[in-house]
Amino acid sequence: MVAWKQETAIGQLRMTPQEYLRSERHAETKSEFNGGIVTAMAGASWKHNIITSNIQGELRAQLRGTSCVAVANDLRVRVAECDKYYYPDIVVVCGEPQFEDAELDTLLNPTLIVEVLSDSTAAKDRGEKLECYRTLDALNTYVLVAQDRPFIEIYRRQENGWLYSTINSMDAAVPLDSIGGELQLADVYDRIEFNMQRDKSDINPT
Numbered sequence: 001m002v003a004w005k006q007e008t009a010i011g012q013l014r015m016t017p018q019e020y021l022r023s024e025r026h027a028e029t030k031s032e033f034n035g036g037i038v039t040a041m042a043g044a045s046w047k048h049n050i051i052t053s054n055i056q057g058e059l060r061a062q063l064r065g066t067s068c069v070a071v072a073n074d075l076r077v078r079v080a081e082c083d084k085y086y087y088p089d090i091v092v093v094c095g096e097p098q099f100e101d102a103e104l105d106t107l108l109n110p111t112l113i114v115e116v117l118s119d120s121t122a123a124k125d126r127g128e129k130l131e132c133y134r135t136l137d138a139l140n141t142y143v144l145v146a147q148d149r150p151f152i153e154i155y156r157r158q159e160n161g162w163l164y165s166t167i168n169s170m171d172a173a174v175p176l177d178s179i180g181g182e183l184q185l186a187d188v189y190d191r192i193e194f195n196m197q198r199d200k201s202d203i204n205p206t
Contacts, residue, residue: 020085024076025103033085041087047147047192048116052089054190055114055145055183059092062181068094068111076106077113082132090114092179093138109138111178116145130155134162140178149194150185 014036015023023038024031030041044052052072059070070092077086078100085106092112100106113133115125125144133142134155144153150170156163156177167174167185174183 017083017085021100021103021106024085025105030074030087032087033083035083044116045118045147048089048118050191051116051145051147051188052114054188055090055116058183058187059090059179059181063092063179066094066180068092068179069097077110077136078106078108079132079136080108081135082128084132086129086132088113089116094179098138108136110136111138112141112143112176113139114143114145116147118147126153141176143174143176143183145188147192150189152183152185152188 015033015038016036017033020031020033020038024033031038032041033039056070056072063070070090072090073087075087075091077088077091078084079086088110090113091107091110093107093109094111095109098108100108115121115129117125130142133139134157140157142155146152149168151166151168152174154165154167154174156165170185170189172185174185174188176182
């Protein structure tokens with residue numbers, strides 16, 4: 001997820017979803033909606049942008065000729081059960097996309113969502129967003145990608161819940177069964193240099 005800022009004073013006015021959408025569609029910067037509170041989003045880091053670009057490029061190539069489409073950064077997703085609007089880093093939708101209204105800018109039925117983690121967003125992506133995204137009936141896969149080390153977390157919908165797995169080898173691939181593809185870690189982290197002196201406590205997040 002792109003970094004986010006604390007709620008601004010204007011956000012504390014508690015907009016309705018309709019007011020938020022009207023404002024957002026004319027805004028020069030993006031904001032997310034959380035039960036009436038609007039949160040401004042900050043810019044992404046160089047690594048974040050490279051990783052997002054790498055993933056979108058790989059998915060676009062793999063999904064060519066299928067019913068699935070990968071979109072990065074700018075497609076808003078509504079999570080009605082949580083009363084939230086998010087901007088995932090990457091969204092894949094398979095089949096006919098469903099939108100909130102005729103503007104076609106707020107998706108309701110993502111098949112797969114990818115968030116690229118940062119220090120300021122990791123807790124939200126693993127906590128609040130995980131819980132809310134899983135209420136979307138169409139969602140089958142949620143992928144969390146670290147940018148400071150080769151480490152990817154995958155949540156896959158099963159008949160009796162969600163299966164969680166991790167991959168941390170540059171020689172491995174992330175299975176994306178819901179869209180009939182995969183992501184090689186070597187491709188995800190192409191052109192990314194890691195700081196090998198990172199804090200060991202960050203290897204196994206809780």
